[in-house]
Amino acid sequence: MSTALGTPTLEDTYAQAVPDLVVPWAAAPVRDPQVVVLDEELAAELGLDPETLRTSGLLVGRVPEGVRTVAQAYSGHQFGMFQPRLGDGRAVLLGEIVAPDGTRHDLHLKGSGRTPFARGGDGKAALGPMLREYAMGAAMHALGVPTSRGLAVSTTGEKVDRDGGALPGAILARVASSHLRVGTFQYAAAHEEPTPVRALADHAIARHYPHAADADEPYLELYRCVVDAQASLVAQWLLVGFVHGVMNTDNTTISGETIDYGPCAFIDGYDPTTVFSSIDHAGRYAFGHQPMIARWNLARLGECLLPLIDADSDTAIEKATTVVQSFTQSYDGYFADGMAAKIGLAEPDYQLIADLLALLGTEKTDWTTFFRALSQGTARDLFLDREAFDSWAARRDALTDPAAVAAMDRVNPVYIPRNHLVDEALTAAEAGDLAPFHELLDVVRRPFDERPGLERWTEPGTGPFVTYCGT
Numbered sequence: 086m087s088t089a090l091g092t093p094t095l096e097d098t099y100a101q102a103v104p105d106l107v108v109p110w111a112a113a114p115v116r117d118p119q120v121v122v123l124d125e126e127l128a129a130e131l132g133l134d135p136e137t138l139r140t141s142g143l144l145v146g147r148v149p150e151g152v153r154t155v156a157q158a159y160s161g162h163q164f165g166m167f168q169p170r171l172g173d174g175r176a177v178l179l180g181e182i183v184a185p186d187g188t189r190h191d192l193h194l195k196g197s198g199r200t201p202f203a204r205g206g207d208g209k210a211a212l213g214p215m216l217r218e219y220a221m222g223a224a225m226h227a228l229g230v231p232t233s234r235g236l237a238v239s240t241t242g243e244k245v246d247r248d249g250g251a252l253p254g255a256i257l258a259r260v261a262s263s264h265l266r267v268g269t270f271q272y273a274a275a276h277e278e279p280t281p282v283r284a285l286a287d288h289a290i291a292r293h294y295p296h297a298a299d300a301d302e303p304y305l306e307l308y309r310c311v312v313d314a315q316a317s318l319v320a321q322w323l324l325v326g327f328v329h330g331v332m333n334t335d336n337t338t339i340s341g342e343t344i345d346y347g348p349c350a351f352i353d354g355y356d357p358t359t360v361f362s363s364i365d366h367a368g369r370y371a372f373g374h375q376p377m378i379a380r381w382n383l384a385r386l387g388e389c390l391l392p393l394i395d396a397d398s399d400t401a402i403e404k405a406t407t408v409v410q411s412f413t414q415s416y417d418g419y420f421a422d423g424m425a426a427k428i429g430l431a432e433p434d435y436q437l438i439a440d441l442l443a444l445l446g447t448e449k450t451d452w453t454t455f456f457r458a459l460s461q462g463t464a465r466d467l468f469l470d471r472e473a474f475d476s477w478a479a480r481r482d483a484l485t486d487p488a489a490v491a492a493m494d495r496v497n498p499v500y501i502p503r504n505h506l507v508d509e510a511l512t513a514a515e516a517g518d519l520a521p522f523h524e525l526l527d528v529v530r531r532p533f534d535e536r537p538g539l540e541r542w543t544e545p546g547t548g549p550f551v552t553y554c555g556t
């Protein structure tokens with residue numbers, strides 16, 4: 086069913102395709118909603134009028150009569166442990182919007198009240214974490230990394246209890262090309278088979294990889310596409326220095342977009358062991374582990390698809406294994422191509438890249454600063470052991486491609502959302518001062534243009550590196 090909503094229309098192809106995987110559910114009423122930030126550029130991309138959005142109540146879940154909003158079911162491996170019933174515990178899917186360019190997007194609320202999936206949670210969200218998700222999504226989008234994006238954050242006028250304190254409550258309106266997760270397939274596979282998994286896979290194909298429908302083996306092709314999309318995504322995370330922080334299977338998307346900016350951050354100094362989540366004591370989701378974890382998560386998706394891949398289970402396992410094993414080669418290719426562009430080579434040189442990573446790791450050189458300094462010819466100054474840098478740089482200079490050198494500054498950002506400055510902006514916002522948050526947005530939305538007056542945004546923080554794990 087689709088329902089007119091002023092100009093936009095909310096469709097529900099997902100709920101229709103897999104009714105067993107949703108629960109009809111409405112956002113809890115909000116007494117005093119105030120839109121704190123709204124991404125007008127994103128609204129325009131979706132064909133939505135910002136003023137209507139500000140006043141209609143849609144951003145906190147007030148939908149016109151007849152629109153069937155739902156909470157989505159999903160399972161997930163969290164830190165390696167299977168949780169059969171997670172789902173939208175504090176979220177609702179308002180519906181799908183078809184943008185003027187024909188692309189389909191979910192409009193989803195986070196922090197909109199308890200649902201049947203809430204388990205012990207209060208169904209709410211605090212302002213700081215929702216603003217964090219909004220800013221990180223905006224930053225990643227500006228960096229060219231596929232991501233869910235915040236359309237708006239609204240305060241609810243109520244307080245939420247977190248760690249013994251009362252914080253302003255908020256709702257994030259989030260847009261994604263879908264909210265299909267590896268965990269969605271895990272839920273379908275764990276609860277009933279094979280019909281829901283097949284219906285879900287058919288929906289995923291139609292929505293994200295329509296060419297797979299014409300392949301000889303459509304479900305194997307779907308799997309191949311997701312593995313490739315995730316290999317590309319995680320390579321991009323590492324290239325920009327992003328640590329997701331909670332790469333559970335319920336945070337691994339079928340579309341290949343980044344989702345759920347919980348305890349995430351960008352690294353300052355290059356160190357593959359960097360962990361940003363205060364609950365990740367073993368370093369499972371450390372910066373350098375992310376490719377391996379993505380592959381592990383994708384193996385869980387493969388398990389769900391086995392009955393669709395081949396009626397003979399041994400054959401299905403063999404085919405799925407070949408696909409998941411292709412992750413490593415795809416990832417290595419994406420990462421090496423990206424690194425080549427970052428250092429000004431037309432073609433990757435694997436040894437040169439490996440030696441650079443070793444060099445940066447030894448001194449924990451600032452990841453973002455290094456690549457811009459390389460294009461400016463000032464990278465040498467960043468090292469204590471300048472001879473080691475000189476001998477690496479001489480090998481690189483011999484291979485540089487003039488066109489690639491000119492393009493370096495278009496792939497190497499000057500500005501990333503430095504963790505200490507994000508925390509500073511969120512602390513101010515929770516205290517009622519939004520000015521630092523708006524400055525943060527302004528900086529991260531134009532990451533490649535060096536601008537005077539923003540020098541402090543290029544400075545690394547002084548730690549501690551494990552930080553902010555609020556919800």
Ligand SMILES: Nc1ncnc2c1ncn2[C@@H]1O[C@H](COP(=O)(O)OP(=O)(O)OP(=O)(O)O)[C@@H](O)[C@H]1O
Nearest residue numbers: 171172173174175203206207208209344345347556
């Ligand atoms: N305050 C809360 N009340 C109810 N359920 C919650 C709350 N916080 C988290 N959950 C649920 O706990 C599970 C894991 O939480 P997680 O932080 O990964 O999700 P999330 O950040 O709420 O949502 P998303 O993954 O959509 O960004 C999910 O099922 C989520 O809905």
